[in-house]
Amino acid sequence: MILPDAELLLQIVDLHARVDDQPILKGVNLEIRAGEIHAVMGRNGSGKSTLSKVLAGHPSYRVTGGSVLFRGEDLLALPPEQRARIGVFLGFQYPVEIPGVSNLEFLRVATNARRLERGEEELDTFSFEDLVHERLQVVQMDPAFLARSVNEGFSGGEKKRNEILQMALLEPLLAILDETDSGLDIDALRIVAGGVNHLATAANATLLITHYQRLLDVITPDFVHVMAAGRILRTGGKELALELEQRGYDWVDQELADQELANQGAPALGVV
Amino acid sequence: MTAPPNALSEAPGGSAASLGDLVSQPYRYGFVTDIETEKIAKGLDEDVVRLISAKKKEPAFLLDFRLRAFRHWQKLEEPDWATLKYPKIDYQNIIYYAAPKQQQDKKASLDEVDPKLLETFEKLGIPLSEQKRLSNVAVDAVFDSVSIATTYKEKLAEDGVIFCSFTEAVEEHPELIERYLGTVVPSNDNYFAALNSAVFSDGSFVLIPKGVACPMDLSTYFRINSGDTGQFERTLIVAEEGASVSYLEGCTAPMFDTNQLHAAVVELVALDDASIKYSTVQNWYAGDENGKGGIYNFVTKRGQCRGERSHISWTQVETGSAITWKYPSCVLQGADSVGEFYSVALTNHRQQADTGSKMIHVGPRTRSTIVSKGISAGHSSNSYRGLVQMGPKAVGARNFSQCDSMLIGDQAAANTYPYIRSQQPDAAIEHEASTCRISEDQLFYLQSRGIGFEEAVSMMVSGFCRDVFNQLPMEFAAEADKLLALKLEGSVG
Numbered sequence: 001m002i003l004p005d006a007e008l009l010l011q012i013v014d015l016h017a018r019v020d021d022q023p024i025l026k027g028v029n030l031e032i033r034a035g036e037i038h039a040v041m042g043r044n045g046s047g048k049s050t051l052s053k054v055l056a057g058h059p060s061y062r063v064t065g066g067s068v069l070f071r072g073e074d075l076l077a078l079p080p081e082q083r084a085r086i087g088v089f090l091g092f093q094y095p096v097e098i099p100g101v102s103n104l105e106f107l108r109v110a111t112n113a114r115r116l117e118r119g120e121e122e123l124d125t126f127s128f129e130d131l132v133h134e135r136l137q138v139v140q141m142d143p144a145f146l147a148r149s150v151n152e153g154f155s156g157g158e159k160k161r162n163e164i165l166q167m168a169l170l171e172p173l174l175a176i177l178d179e180t181d182s183g184l185d186i187d188a189l190r191i192v193a194g195g196v197n198h199l200a201t202a203a204n205a206t207l208l209i210t211h212y213q214r215l216l217d218v219i220t221p222d223f224v225h226v227m228a229a230g231r232i233l234r235t236g237g238k239e240l241a242l243e244l245e246q247r248g249y250d251w252v253d254q255e256l257a258d259q260e261l262a263n264q265g266a267p268a269l270g271v272v
Numbered sequence: 273m274t275a276p277p278n279a280l281s282e283a284p285g286g287s288a289a290s291l292g293d294l295v296s297q298p299y300r301y302g303f304v305t306d307i308e309t310e311k312i313a314k315g316l317d318e319d320v321v322r323l324i325s326a327k328k329k330e331p332a333f334l335l336d337f338r339l340r341a342f343r344h345w346q347k348l349e350e351p352d353w354a355t356l357k358y359p360k361i362d363y364q365n366i367i368y369y370a371a372p373k374q375q376q377d378k379k380a381s382l383d384e385v386d387p388k389l390l391e392t393f394e395k396l397g398i399p400l401s402e403q404k405r406l407s408n409v410a411v412d413a414v415f416d417s418v419s420i421a422t423t424y425k426e427k428l429a430e431d432g433v434i435f436c437s438f439t440e441a442v443e444e445h446p447e448l449i450e451r452y453l454g455t456v457v458p459s460n461d462n463y464f465a466a467l468n469s470a471v472f473s474d475g476s477f478v479l480i481p482k483g484v485a486c487p488m489d490l491s492t493y494f495r496i497n498s499g500d501t502g503q504f505e506r507t508l509i510v511a512e513e514g515a516s517v518s519y520l521e522g523c524t525a526p527m528f529d530t531n532q533l534h535a536a537v538v539e540l541v542a543l544d545d546a547s548i549k550y551s552t553v554q555n556w557y558a559g560d561e562n563g564k565g566g567i568y569n570f571v572t573k574r575g576q577c578r579g580e581r582s583h584i585s586w587t588q589v590e591t592g593s594a595i596t597w598k599y600p601s602c603v604l605q606g607a608d609s610v611g612e613f614y615s616v617a618l619t620n621h622r623q624q625a626d627t628g629s630k631m632i633h634v635g636p637r638t639r640s641t642i643v644s645k646g647i648s649a650g651h652s653s654n655s656y657r658g659l660v661q662m663g664p665k666a667v668g669a670r671n672f673s674q675c676d677s678m679l680i681g682d683q684a685a686a687n688t689y690p691y692i693r694s695q696q697p698d699a700a701i702e703h704e705a706s707t708c709r710i711s712e713d714q715l716f717y718l719q720s721r722g723i724g725f726e727e728a729v730s731m732m733v734s735g736f737c738r739d740v741f742n743q744l745p746m747e748f749a750a751e752a753d754k755l756l757a758l759k760l761e762g763s764v765g
Contacts, residue, residue, distance in 0.1 A: 100735025
């Protein structure tokens, strides 16, 4: 929901980033306020996933320019764990398996790290069990998954549910969901999206990264951004996603080509 | 199966570097106790063997045992088959007997023990005095070559349990020593066992009489204090028919930039329906990050399931020593006897470990389990070496072995050398092995949920070791978990 006077949670200004000396982000600008749901769309290689990894602090991605403020604080100066503790959450496209580490224990340690940061008391094993069983409802997850190792042997859909369960426990202010819809059948998609909708409030914001309209059929965005060649090329309302669905991404190439020409100082085609 | 050194990618964020820093952490037991010590001259010959025996006023059979061992040792070559590299040990440059002055004669009662010694053990977390001693564990404290105190001796005696230093056992129960000494690890068993048999100075003796479940855990704590002395202790545990005991062993040493030799022998005997659980947390000084100093740990540990349905279980957490050469084994002689080996070996910097187990199935329907977890960091090398042998009479015997290696960083090595010999077609042997490394993506995943870098590594390492930690007695399991976390603690870059 778009609210007047809502708190500015995230402010990205002219962000540049590289992986292995390959520039991927080339000047991203984005502002997200509390209560809003944003969707970033674009083709493979457009930089959408990189944007999510950079915001979460993945060590393989190097920021080479620009700034990111989270509630006025320099997010890029913080280690990944601190970003999580102050309320930035990344839902992974491919959650890794961590053999030997109990899912329940992992969820408890993570939840407590966030609680401590918020000045709340740590939960002991018993109170945490109560909380986690309540939050399991959000994603209709079988409690048996708590007793297993983190993501080990989970199906694609179970892994994604486990991601949303973590989100439900950590109660982030900004949830970045990277291709959460990939690999989900229609029922799983409904459950996961239902969870996301359930968790969205006027105090937090969601940034969806996706290829497809089908996720946006179940989670309605306030803003849609189209990303290409490491920048946000165009921003609109939910109708922009529908337009993409109908027209495909070809027009994006055309627009990019036009901009390139313009940048080189030559008049763009069709401009007198 | 040999796992090549595996790389953690050298990420721009410097994760590999910080992983390296993480496993480097100062040794907390490296202090030296300033105490007057009586030492004999360096070097080893027959006179030294006789001198040690004379100092202990030993009966003739024991001097004979030592001399036979020494003469055999002189004919042996130091073994070189292990995946270990170290300069040749100069056996003439070692002191073979060192004892705190006050302890020279008969062992004093606790009130008479030098306060400096009590203080040392208290600093190590092993308070010995009446008021402070651990409530549920009886402790034998060994300092350099001698035992300085044993707690709860009298209380255990009420149940007929004998728990005392080896020296006392020789004085008070020579017939038991004569009956059992060298029957599991003969004095000519191997180079280091022969050396130990010739010069061993003290250690612990345990006898649990028929039908008695030992009312508390027993423990020996070994402390090396002198920089030029070797420690050669001997432990002998006998569980008679239907008896059971849980025994714990701990060890630390000061930081010297020279190497000290530790060559121990442990013998376990389990008669019909007896059960012995032997747990070790080994934290000898490991040397510095360049491999200077540290203990050379050459240990022979073997248990004999002599009786039917007897049970011997080894659990070890090996985190220290510059060199570890150690293969706690079980000879499964009695029908339906059970042997177990659970091991976590962590090596870092230039540490080298060649460790594993031998399960020798002699009797019918004997069963054994081996679970080994090796963690190698820094430039260390960590090898599992194990033998499973099925003798001709081991009808229906079964073994299961699982050997997992975890690599941290791109300079460490992990090897697995399983040896299998079977002379019995109706015996089943299973072996599983795996190698993994802590990946940057796993660490990032945990971090991105608010879990700090160090805690993330420690969570993954203890997750990896869980199967083994579950086997440790409760108070030890917590200690082992802490110890690994400690070893993995450090500055996060």
